[in-house]
Structures are given as structure tokens and as C-alpha cells.
Amino acid sequence: MTLQDRVAIITGGGRGIGRATAHALALAGCKVVLAARTGAEIQGVAAEVAAMEGEAFAVQCDVSREEDVRRLIAAALERFGAIHIVVNNAGAVCREPLIENSVEDWDAVLNSHIRGMFLVTRFALPTLVEQGWGRVVTVSSMAAKSGVPRRVAYCTAKWGQVGFTEALDEELKGSGVRAHVVCPGPVATRMRAEGFPTEIPETLIQPEDVAAQILNLLTLPETAYVREICIRTAQTIQHRNG
Numbered sequence: 001m002t003l004q005d006r007v008a009i010i011t012g013g014g015r016g017i018g019r020a021t022a023h024a025l026a027l028a029g030c031k032v033v034l035a036a037r038t039g040a041e042i043q044g045v046a047a048e049v050a051a052m053e054g055e056a057f058a059v060q061c062d063v064s065r066e067e068d069v070r071r072l073i074a075a076a077l078e079r080f081g082a083i084h085i086v087v088n089n090a091g092a093v094c095r096e097p098l099i100e101n102s103v104e105d106w107d108a109v110l111n112s113h114i115r116g117m118f119l120v121t122r123f124a125l126p127t128l129v130e131q132g133w134g135r136v137v138t139v140s141s142m143a144a145k146s147g148v149p150r151r152v153a154y155c156t157a158k159w160g161q162v163g164f165t166e167a168l169d170e171e172l173k174g175s176g177v178r179a180h181v182v183c184p185g186p187v188a189t190r191m192r193a194e195g196f197p198t199e200i201p202e203t204l205i206q207p208e209d210v211a212a213q214i215l216n217l218l219t220l221p222e223t224a225y226v227r228e229i230c231i232r233t234a235q236t237i238q239h240r241n242g
Contacts, residue, residue, distance in 0.1 A: 001219040004029035007080040009072065011063050011120055012090035014041025016189035017139055019048075020207035021087055024215045026054030033076045033083075035061040035120075036090065063090045063116030073123045083127045085218060088117040088138040088161070095195050098152040106153050113157035117164060125177070134177040137214050138165055142185045142230065158183075162228070169227055180217045184210050184231040209234045 008025050012018040013034035022032050026049045034042040034056055042058035049056035059075050061068040076083050092112040094105040121136050128134025143151060144158035162181050169179035186192055187210060188201035213229045220226060228240040 001221060002029065003085075003215075003218060005031065006084040007031045007033065007076060007082050008085035008087060009033045009035060009076055009083060009120065009124065010087040010089060011035045011061075011116065012139075013058075014038050014045055016191070017184075017187060017207045017210045018087070018089045019045050020211035021089065021214050022049055022056060023052065024208070024211040025085070025087075025218075026052055026056060028215060028219070030054075030085065031080050032056035033072070033079070034058045035063065035072050037062050063120055064111035066119055069116075069119040069123055072120070073127075077127065082131065083124050084131070084134055086121055086124050086128075086134075086136045087214060088120060088136070090116050091139075091157075091191070093151065093154045093191060093195065095150050097150055101153060109153040110157050110160075113154075114160050114164070117161060121168070128177045129172075129175050132176040135218055136165075136168065136177070136179045137217055138179070138181045139210065139214075140165075140181050140183045142183050142232065144183055145230070165227065178227075180227060180229070182210060182213055182217070182229050182231065184213075185233065205231055205234050213237065 008030045010018050010022050013022055014036040022045050026032050032049055034045055036042045039060040046056040046058045059072045061072045090112055092109050094109055117138055138161050140161040141158040143155045144162045147155050165179045165181040184205050186204045188204040188206055225241050226239045230238040
């Protein structure tokens with residue numbers, strides 16, 4: 001399966017897994033639309049893609065805001081005339097026991113992961129279905145498989161992303177559009193380092209490892225039916241068929 005000239009929207013595209021995915025998809029021939037709240041970061045990644053002789057542009061966007069997401073989708077269609085791939089990667093975390101979670105913190109985590117995933121997918125989906133080919137890949141976590149103390153909001157959101165993918169993929173059967181989810185273990189990102197400052201980044205899954213599995217899902221033969229990839233370590237990867 002070739003990705004040449006496919007158009008990919010990547011949320012949370014300014015660093016970590018989003019940045020690595022932008023590089024991987026650009027090298028595979030995709031045109032990349034980078035979305036994040038921090039404009040300078042996605043502008044920087046767009047410049048990196050250009051230096052690789054790829055094509056990318058940045059749209060500052062809070063994925064939890066409907067008006068921002070509508071503007072993102074419109075900008076992608078205006079620039080490239082199509083959308084083929086959505087990578088839902090934007091996220092947030094709070095690290096206190098649930099009894100200490102504020103309503104604002106809870107909403108910020110769920111809005112980023114769940115509402116943002118819904119909005120971007122919902123407004124991109126008509127284009128994907130109309131053209132008869134599309135892929136929605138959501139970056140969840142192994143926290144969707146086992147609860148983690150002091151991460152109740154995060155685990156709730158990540159479990160929700162798996163359920164969203166399961167239901168959406170069933171709903172889209174026969175349309176030419178597939179939904180996939182990637183569940184990595186600890187990844188060497190800034191978010192991870194903020195929560196676990198004593199970890200050695202080299203001992204963790206690297207953002208490029210996750211990007212490689214996203215690329216793997218996007219380039220599966222049409223007859224393949226993998227719905228979920230779990231990355232327990234860079235060397236231990238499990239596929240689950242839909």
C-alpha cells in the first residue's frame with residue numbers, strides 16, 4: 001500500500017510521537033497537516049519536513065474547540081483538496097489522586113483525548129467516506145489495558161479511545177475507511193519526562209518506534225484486518241485483528 005500524495009492530519013504534531021509520525025509519513029510520500037495549540041512547535045516541524053523535501057503546513061488548533069477543528073479541516077481541504085488520514089495524537093495528563101483532581105483538570109484531560117478525537121474524526125470523516133478510502137489512527141496507551149494510580153482521568157480517556165476505535169471500525173465496514181488504535185507503553189516524550197523525571201529516556205519506547213507502527217498500519221494490504229497494535233517495548237509488539 002503506497003501513501004504517495006495521501007494527505008494526513010496529525011494532531012499533537014509539534015513534538016514527541018506527533019513529530020516522529022510527521023517525519024515518517026512525509027518520508028513515505030504523505031502531505032502533512034500539523035495541528036497543535038503551540039504554533040511555534042508545529043511551525044518548526046513543518047520546517048523540518050520541508051528540509052526533508054516533504055510538504056507540510058501548520059494549523060494552530062485546540063482540538064477540544066469545535067470552531068478550531070472546523071477551521072483545521074477546512075484549511076486542509078483548501079490547501080490539498082483531500083484528507084485521507086487522521087492521526088489522533090493530541091493529549092494531556094493530570095498526575096494527582098482522583099480525590100485531588102479538580103473538575104477543570106478532569107475536563108482538560110477528557111476534552112483533549114476524547115472530545116478532540118471525536119471532533120477531528122467527525123469532521124474529517126465525510127471526506128474519507130466520500131472518496132472511498134481513509135484511515136483513522138488513534139494513539140492510545142497501555143494505560144487503556146491496565147489502571148495506573150494517580151492517572152484516573154488519563155486511563156479513562158485512553159480506555160475511551162479504544163472503545164471509540166472498536167465501535168467506529170465496525171460502523172465503517174464496507175466503506176473503504178478503517179479505524180486503528182496504537183497502545184504504546186512508556187514513550188520517551190516530554191510529557192513522560194515531566195511525570196517521571198528520573199527515568200532514562202533510552203530505556204523507553206522511542207517516538208520513532210510508535211511512528212513506525214502507525215506507518216505499518218497505514219500501509220497494510222487491503223486484505224489485512226489489524227485493528228489494534230500494542231507496543232509493550234520496542235521489541236515486543238502485539239497485533240490484534242479486527
